[in-house]
Every structure is written in structure tokens, then in C-alpha cells.
Amino acid sequence: MVTGGTGGIGQTVCRTLAARGSAVALTYRSDAGAAQRLVADLTAAGVRAVADPVDLTDQRAVTRHVTSVQERFGAIHTVVHAAGPHVPMVHLSTVSPARYAAQLDQEATAFFTLVHAALPALRSSAGCVVAVTTAATSRFPVRDGLSSGTKGAVEALVRALERVPWIMRVGCGRSLLCLIATT
Secondary structure, eight states: OEETTTSHHHHHHHHHHHHTTOOEEEEESSOHHHHHHHHHHHHHTTOOEEEEEOOTTOHHHHHHHHHHHHHHHSOOOEEEEOOOOOOOOBOGGGSOHHHHHHHHIIIIIHHHHHHHHHHHHHHHHTOEEEEEOOGGGTSOOTTBHHHHHHHHHHHHHHHHHTTSTTEEEEEEOSSEEEEEEOO
């Protein structure tokens, strides 16, 4: 499962998973055309692939999607969270609290909602979660406060999830954070 499958990183992840023999279920926010083209490419290469529009901040929609993926594919072994809202490069001092809250919701709440829905499936398959974040959490660009703060919240959630007894950390970097669910 790849969220944000139509973005640059998401498409690359989808193609890499497919090239390594995985079926691919991807989500997208609004670019149905890009999703359909990617699914067509993957299917033409002999890979089972589907794309669904999912609002990752909607718990019911995410739970329905995870259940649907399990029903269509049998199991979920990997969840890659590559989704995220557009990040305008502006000084944080010019961002309203409401704009920051919306960005945080689309980043951290979306990630938590996804992981919350997917963990039972990942636990049964001993699968893993990968969160794509940003180098801006450690080297702060002047006009990237929206990204560093909200992706930093995703990284904090990953660190908190590492403390769950049946989750083991397998890798951590400034652009990718990984968890593996164990039985």
C-alpha cells in the first residue's frame, strides 16, 4: 500500500515495489489521471495494481480502504506513507494558525489515521510501515517551516510507535522512517 502514489516519490515507490514483485495498492488525493496511468503502466508490466482516492484524515475512509486492500490482495506487507499536502515555501511568520493546523492535520493526523487502521493487518503479516518525511526536520530551510514542523510530528509519531511492544524499529533516516510490526 502506497499513499500519495501519484506524487514523484510515491510513483517511484510504486514502481520499485512492482519491480520487486509486489502487487500495489496506491492512494491519491485528486489526480485520477495520473493514478490511472500508473496503474496501467504497472498492469502492463504484469503487476496487479489498483488506485483509490482516499482522504487520509477521514478515519472511516481509511479503514474502508485498508479493509478493501486486504480483501482484494489477501494481506498487506508494507505501507509506505508518501502522501502530503502541497507545502508553500513561505516564512513561518506569515502562516496563520489555521493554515498551520490544516497542514498538521494533512500530515500527522493522516499518518496516524493510516497506521491506526493498518496495524492489525501489518501485525498479522509481520509487515512494515515507511514514513517519507523531510530533511527539513534536521536542517531547517528558512521558508520551509510548514514542512519541518508537520513532518517532525510524523517523525515523533514514528518514535512513539516504536515503543509499542510488538513493533520493532528497523531503520530511521531524515527522509525515511521505518517500523516493522512483529508478532
